[in-house]
Amino acid sequence: MTQPTAPYRQLRRPTTDRMIGGVCSGLGRYFTVDPTLVRVLFAVAAVLTGGLALLAYPVMWFLMPEEPADAPAWPTA
Structure with a gap:
């Protein structure tokens, strides 16, 4: 029986919380x-x-x- 693993982090530009292109928000x-x-x-x-x-x-x-668009809200815990 395998245990579920947490999804890996992905470097993406969010559709919310962006000022110009979302690069700094995605890095943060x-x-x-x-x-x-x-x-x-x-x-x-x-x-x-x-x-x-x-x-x-x-x-x-x-x-x-x-x-x-269907990504979970940040921060995910």
């Missing part, structure tokens, strides 16, 4: 930190790298799949 959910903290760290990284970090955002936006 994946790493279980507040998405606002991820947004602040991303802004600081953009300033410290002279805007170079801003190139990563559209790349992540393109590569991260969007969360399905």
